Amino acid sequence: MATTATTGLPEHHVAHHFDSAQQEFDSNKMGMWLFLASEIMMFGALFVGALIFHTLHPAAFNEGSQHLDWRMGTINTFFLLTSGLTMGLAVIAAQSGRQGAVRLNLVLSILFASGFLVVKFIEYKLKIHHGTLPGRLWHGEGFHDPYVHVFYGLYFVMTGLHGLHVLIGMGLMTWCLIFRASSVQFNRKYFTPVELVALYWALVDLIWVFLFPLLYLIG
Amino acid sequence: MIAHVTNNINYLKAKRGFMSWLVTVDHKRIGVMYLASILCFFILGGSFAFMFRLELWSPLKEFLTPDQYNQFFTLHGVIMVFLVVVPGIPAALGNFIVPLQLGAKDLAFPKLNLTSLYLYWLGAIIALYSLVAGHADQGWTMYAPYSLSRNPAVLWMMIAAFFLGFSSILTGLNFLVTIHNMRAPGMTFFRMPLFLWSMYATAIMQIFATPVLAITLVLLLLENFFGIGIFDPALGGDPILMQHFFWFYSHPAVYIIVVPGFGITSELITAFSKKDIFGYNFVAYSSVAIAIIGFVVWGHHMFVAGQSELADFLFSFLTFFTAIPSAIKVFNWTATLYKGSIELKTPMLYALQFLFNFTIGGLTGIILSILSVDIHLHDTYFVVSHFHYVAMGSTMIAFIGGIHYWWPKMTGKMYNEFWGRAAAILVFVGFNVTFFVQLVMGSQGSPRRYYHYMNEFQIYHQISTIGVIILATGLFMALFNLLASLKFGATAPKNPWGARTLEWEEADSPPVLYNFTKTPVVTHGPYAFDTEKA
Numbered sequence: 001m002a003t004t005a006t007t008g009l010p011e012h013h014v015a016h017h018f019d020s021a022q023q024e025f026d027s028n029k030m031g032m033w034l035f036l037a038s039e040i041m042m043f044g045a046l047f048v049g050a051l052i053f054h055t056l057h058p059a060a061f062n063e064g065s066q067h068l069d070w071r072m073g074t075i076n077t078f079f080l081l082t083s084g085l086t087m088g089l090a091v092i093a094a095q096s097g098r099q100g101a102v103r104l105n106l107v108l109s110i111l112f113a114s115g116f117l118v119v120k121f122i123e124y125k126l127k128i129h130h131g132t133l134p135g136r137l138w139h140g141e142g143f144h145d146p147y148v149h150v151f152y153g154l155y156f157v158m159t160g161l162h163g164l165h166v167l168i169g170m171g172l173m174t175w176c177l178i179f180r181a182s183s184v185q186f187n188r189k190y191f192t193p194v195e196l197v198a199l200y201w202a203l204v205d206l207i208w209v210f211l212f213p214l215l216y217l218i219g
Numbered sequence: 220m221i222a223h224v225t226n227n228i229n230y231l232k233a234k235r236g237f238m239s240w241l242v243t244v245d246h247k248r249i250g251v252m253y254l255a256s257i258l259c260f261f262i263l264g265g266s267f268a269f270m271f272r273l274e275l276w277s278p279l280k281e282f283l284t285p286d287q288y289n290q291f292f293t294l295h296g297v298i299m300v301f302l303v304v305v306p307g308i309p310a311a312l313g314n315f316i317v318p319l320q321l322g323a324k325d326l327a328f329p330k331l332n333l334t335s336l337y338l339y340w341l342g343a344i345i346a347l348y349s350l351v352a353g354h355a356d357q358g359w360t361m362y363a364p365y366s367l368s369r370n371p372a373v374l375w376m377m378i379a380a381f382f383l384g385f386s387s388i389l390t391g392l393n394f395l396v397t398i399h400n401m402r403a404p405g406m407t408f409f410r411m412p413l414f415l416w417s418m419y420a421t422a423i424m425q426i427f428a429t430p431v432l433a434i435t436l437v438l439l440l441l442e443n444f445f446g447i448g449i450f451d452p453a454l455g456g457d458p459i460l461m462q463h464f465f466w467f468y469s470h471p472a473v474y475i476i477v478v479p480g481f482g483i484t485s486e487l488i489t490a491f492s493k494k495d496i497f498g499y500n501f502v503a504y505s506s507v508a509i510a511i512i513g514f515v516v517w518g519h520h521m522f523v524a525g526q527s528e529l530a531d532f533l534f535s536f537l538t539f540f541t542a543i544p545s546a547i548k549v550f551n552w553t554a555t556l557y558k559g560s561i562e563l564k565t566p567m568l569y570a571l572q573f574l575f576n577f578t579i580g581g582l583t584g585i586i587l588s589i590l591s592v593d594i595h596l597h598d599t600y601f602v603v604s605h606f607h608y609v610a611m612g613s614t615m616i617a618f619i620g621g622i623h624y625w626w627p628k629m630t631g632k633m634y635n636e637f638w639g640r641a642a643a644i645l646v647f648v649g650f651n652v653t654f655f656v657q658l659v660m661g662s663q664g665s666p667r668r669y670y671h672y673m674n675e676f677q678i679y680h681q682i683s684t685i686g687v688i689i690l691a692t693g694l695f696m697a698l699f700n701l702l703a704s705l706k707f708g709a710t711a712p713k714n715p716w717g718a719r720t721l722e723w724e725e726a727d728s729p730p731v732l733y734n735f736t737k738t739p740v741v742t743h744g745p746y747a748f749d750t751e752k753a
């Protein structure tokens with residue numbers, strides 16, 4: 001179905017039900033945007049929940065927040081934002097057909113994302129050690145407010161769900177690296193997979209940008 | 220590769236064998252599989268209702284224990300909401316019709332479409348498993364703390380709803396992208412059949428509301444397993460927050476349920492009046508308006524749940540606005556009938572029922588949105604009846620009408636018109652006998668969901684039970700009539716109704732594998748009955 005290239009660029013094979021590569025690209029991109037919109041609604045509910053608890057039990061929120069290590073949060077913010085930058089660079093590289101740079105930037109993004117997860121893992125381990133776990137699992141000592149466990153309930157749900165998204169994002173980047181970047185020549189007419197993964201990753205970044213102050217700094 | 224498949228045999232015969240159905244990415248086959256699945260669950264969910272209605276014949280025990288009664292209405296609610304009416308029209312008819320009406324070869328994401336069918340099946344299997352996993356008696360609303368009992372049946376039911384929600388999001392996403400990007404040449408937004416506008420509005424709600432249900436279910440599950448203390452009042456949580464989240468989804472869900480019915484009704488009324496729709500733009504925009512207003516009225520479900528008075532007032536006020544787009548539609552459909560050459564074919568009988576039932580469903584909704592009145596009517600049979608006038612009397616009726624309308628296109632067979640009409644009349648009578656009395660007894664204060672009731676309500680319950688028997692007879696008659704046509708029906712012509720939308724004018728009955736042998740070019744509006752055939 002692919003039309004002959006007038007640009008000398010290798011043609012990407014368009015799926016049978018699309019009329020043109022442009023239509024395919026537009027559809028894929030819009031699909032990803034809508035998916036992200038649904039993700040925002042999902043996380044949005046959690047943020048609303050967190051704000052309501054901030055109002056209901058401000059002291060508990062405060063106390064819980066003070067037991068989070070803002071330095072680790074900051075390191076993680078750095079990791080995620082940098083990986084966001086390298087993902088953006090991967091898109092630019094794909095658009096200009098620099099295959100090596102695409103691969104390099106994907107690898108860097110995966111590395112920074114792993115850094116984030118390592119720090120998160122250390123944080124979780126410390127929480128388990130101190131017993132600051134949600135609800136029924138709570139056995140933290142030396143806390144004043146009886147509802148600090150609710151804060152940790154929120155903390156684990158929100159960062160856990162976000163961490164899951166980081167993991168999925170890393171999976172997508174790896175897929176992009178192994179199954180796409182090796183077999184497909186990206187060029188200014190075809191860079192859809194990198195673009196979509198980057199869009200998804202931007203949302204993962206964005207959610208963290210709100211999570212970090214909410215949990216670590218506001219208190 | 221795929222481009223070499225011959226595109227001149229119909230989609231039912233293009234590939235053969237059971238596996239060819241299970242791995243198909245053809246939107247038409249996926250639509251047919253959805254339709255079959257949804258109808259099975261409609262029968263199952265209906266059987267539960269049938270049985271507890273028989274139980275309610277007298278205030279004493281007939282054949283169900285109070286426990287079984289609680290389970291049966293829970294199962295009826297969960298199955299009908301999550302497996303029948305919410306996916307219903309979009310998943311079954313939408314899947315089949317949307318690309319055909321657009322003049323496209325398929326939906327934008329065929330594999331995603333198949334994925335959503337598998338998610339539906341997964342959710343359905345888990346829901347069925349929850350039937351045997353224990354006694355789910357929390358009601359379909361899953362309010363905390365009823366749903367925090369760590370009861371395995373309840374947990375499985377929530378997991379099922381999670382997957383079903385996912386399936387619904389994917390369907391909506393697919394439709395929205397398809398409508399934006401896959402229209403045939405000449406198919407402008409304002410030449411789209413109104414069914415597509417209704418699918419568009421529904422998709423918006425599926426994408427933006429369902430994720431909130433998904434996270435609510437996740438939180439409920441976590442609350443059950445770990446006691447995270449977000450909804451559980453015993454742990455410092457807020458059960459009202461759960462209700463807010465739940466209704467933030469479930470009010471739009473009511474419109475996810477009914478807006479597709481609007482779309483079908485627009486198609487049927489124009490096709491069987493041989494007239495252009497009165498006020499196309501108003502009907503189209505009112506679907507979108509309902510979708511948007513639907514997001515800001517959820518609090519009307521919580522007037523007596525401990526919400527602030529200010530919130531009560533605002534939600535009541537905002538709810539009134541939903542009446543405007545609904546009324547616009549009803550007036551425009553009625554105006555379309557005026558001076559039309561009306562043919563009372565089976566689908567049209569359902570469309571007219573829709574008009575009648577939806578008017579009652581809508582107006583009782585207005586009554587319930589009035590704060591002071593709702594305090595009294597809350598949790599009575601009045602609410603049950605209102606909801607059924609919308610979900611059953613409007614949505615399912617439109618769905619059944621749509622099935623009859625597109626049956627020749629889907630199967631290539633004509634059903635028996637006499638039995639079709641007879642069934643439609645029985646359904647109309649049965650439905651109204653069942654539910655109209657519930658408005659009366661509700662207004663007299665008979666509470667919903669109770670196993671025992673006061674003797675003075677017995678006559679209403681008995682009338683309602685008789686209605687359900689008539690209704691079930693009509694529904695089975697319609698079903699057998701359709702199924703019989705597969706074997707005995709005459710071969711359907713390309714356009715048996717003389718409609719003007721693409722699926723009738725350009726596609727064969729049944730359509731070829733990629734819908735059209737050549738891409739259609741659209742030169743007229745969807746209901747251009749007044750102009751000469753192009």
Ligand SMILES: [Cu+2]
Nearest residue numbers: 470473517520
């Ligand atoms: Cu509502």
